[in-house]
Amino acid sequence: MSIGTSPPRRDGPDKLTGRALYADDLRPDGMLYGATVRSERAHARILSVRPDPEFDWNGITVLTAADLPGPNVVTLMTDDQPILADGLVRHVTEPIALIAAPTRERALAAAKAVLVEYEDLPALLDPLTAEGHAIRIFGDDNVYKRIRIQRGERSTLTGHLVRARYATGLQEQLYIEPQSMIASPRPDGGIALVGSMQCPYYVDRAVKRMVGHDRVNVLQAVTGGGFGGKEEYPSILACHATLLAMRTGRPVKITYRRDEDLRCTTKRHPAVIDLATLVSDEGKLLELHAKLWMDGGAYHTLSTVVLSRAILHVGGPYRCPFVDLSGTVVATHTPPNGAFRGFGAPQAQWAMERHMDRVARTLHLDPIELRRRNLYRDGDITGTGQVLVAPGGFAVLESAERAAEAPVTRTTVRPGVTGARMAAGRGLALAWHGCGFTGNGEAKIKGKVGLEVRGSDVAILSSSTDIGQGTETIFPMIVGETLGIPAARAFNTPHDTGLVPDSGPTVASRTAMVVGGTCQKAAEQLLTLLRSRLGDGSFDALVSRWDPNWGPLAVEETYEVDPNIQWDPDTYQGDAYPTFGWSCVIVDLRVDLDTGEVLYDRVVTSTDVGRALSPALAAGQIEGGTLQALGWATAEEVVLDARGCMRNDRLTNYIIPTALDAPEMITILEEIPYAGGPFGAKGIGEIPMDAPAAAVAQAIERATGAILDTLPMTPERVFSALEPR
């Protein structure tokens, strides 16, 4: 029995000793180094692209859009993003030309020696201006998508109307391993890719479409973090490296420098959220009206899906008899935004949790009591008409509050904090998070997993990558447990699209719950296959009696969507998610009244994980996500220049939390099982991003009276919100 225990992670020894090979550690024979020439303008016609005649071009290859073998499109959801800009740039840092050179230094120097002549065009950098503007970026109105959900009856009661605007800024995923990809020509004229990525099949599809044939395979290298930043973006590096490899006949590696990675790659969508609620005297929500805008940037990427998840979470974990929720994601001439842990839900719930505090303030109610009065109970109906089964809001609230009774050990004063005048406060916030794809997403994907008996071991074939969260450890535990063999005898094969089926992307808190569930079904199918010939017996006994003439001992299983799940993508009514996770976060902090700096003392989280397959891995996800959320709350701010380009493009000025900034954490795993997940497990990867920022804001308010409705709550913002004393 290994489910529910925390064995050391499979890939641990290699990672701890430095043996694990990440993309940039690989150097195939004859490899060249790639670099990218990028737009310096937000919106401009390209008049010419030419090599500087002063530069020594010996041994250097330059490619532009004119050299593309097939459609100039990064294949994802909508065919709007070119692989290389052709005549027009729509955002600063957009790729224009590619370089391959024998050394990294030469490649970077050559990229600087490509001279681009522009004719500037007016640029729209602000989403609220861009919506419906005469300058077109996307479609007729620069809107990628609008969603509206209306449900219930308007209230006949009079109540208190509370309304306000909330906002959130860009956030960088900041995986510590920058983007990296190597393309190598194959003997059959095809291309083999290896790189840092979450979704090998996204890359596979994008490159195959560009080259126009199927002789392409994509292998995930050990990947140094993703958080969504390596969901769709690696397809761009893969197309670029492939073009250079095809032209030169040599392997080509593209590894972004940190500053390039920061300026060019996708970020969390900034959002503006207007909320208006009608609330009864007793503090019951009667009506919720929400209007949300997101900035998608110059290309569509996954923006419509991010908007969808934002709208579906904007009501928070609270019952409300009438909701009118609308959202718009707008195109601007800024670098495209994309997937980031939480996928729109953190922005939406930041607003709703802050709004609950505002309601409590208005009604002179305790903010936690207000939440208690509205928190979803069993059988409640959500804004999409979904009937909730065993919602976990109360369970996580109670266990978090109990754990928070333990005395707080205050951390010593940190550099940057004066410590002279400090105010302490505690804040609490709640969140829910839909696990897996929205609505009928899984039905479209039909994720597959293969199992093969190899000697006495069982190989698991999937495209679900381990980006740190523990897939290489969890899948063998699920398969071993189901077959009744030690987990150590099952293993994931390399995630190579030439060898494994498409299990769907490694996103949306779906890997353990959905693909892990498919692993479990595949193992059951393997047992059924054995028993159909041999009757009952243990797995090992049956395998030893299997006659190879009966065929290979291998199965492939496809994820079966629960037929009871009904979803209408047109009306946005029905079961939005197969199940929800629930979380409560309690933050203890102090505010430096002289600088506005926030010092974290302790964070308690309680999260409903369904079943903790490996408690250590589950807690690790939650703790890491919690700190990423604290970074978003008070430290991480992307500053754009007048062209929409990230100015603070270094780790010296884009600040993520260090070990000194991080609080001690108490991590509670509640287990309210989900029948559709393996051994009851729910998705947990994203929910830790949802509640912390609002808990921080409430704690700051309790400590100082300062009311903050915009993220990030940098020292400057906190300081200017402090009451003059």
Add this chain to the structure above:
Amino acid sequence: MNIRFVCNGKPTEVETPPMARLLDVLREDLRLTGSKEGCGEGECGACTVRIDGLTVMSCLVPVYQVHGTVVQTIEGLAADILHPVQAAMLAHGGAQCGICTPGLCMSAAALLESDPTPSREAIRVALAGNLCRCTGYQKVIDAVAGSLVEDR
């Protein structure tokens, strides 16, 4: 320039421009790729190695400075069995994606040599130069705090 130093216990000689970054010499010339490049400017600690026992960011060190010194990288931290820090990191779940892990282990090992029983606070101070985006540091600190207990 001809640079000679002891690397992970072995006498080592490289022919390289004196201003080449130690990180590049380790990764490219010596193929010791356990030291990682997360930023290239001394901020992330993924490239942490030890020179004569002191932890340094190898992306900031011109290679001529290691001439005549003893350099230790993650590949040299433990021979056959894991160093107590590595073993504790494995047991506590202190590594996730693992890209920061070699650097963290080097810093933690140096800390435990100078202070075998550090407080959690001291551990935070010692690891403040090693960024990790996956773990929230909780299990890393648990591991470093635990490695000494299990060792005694």
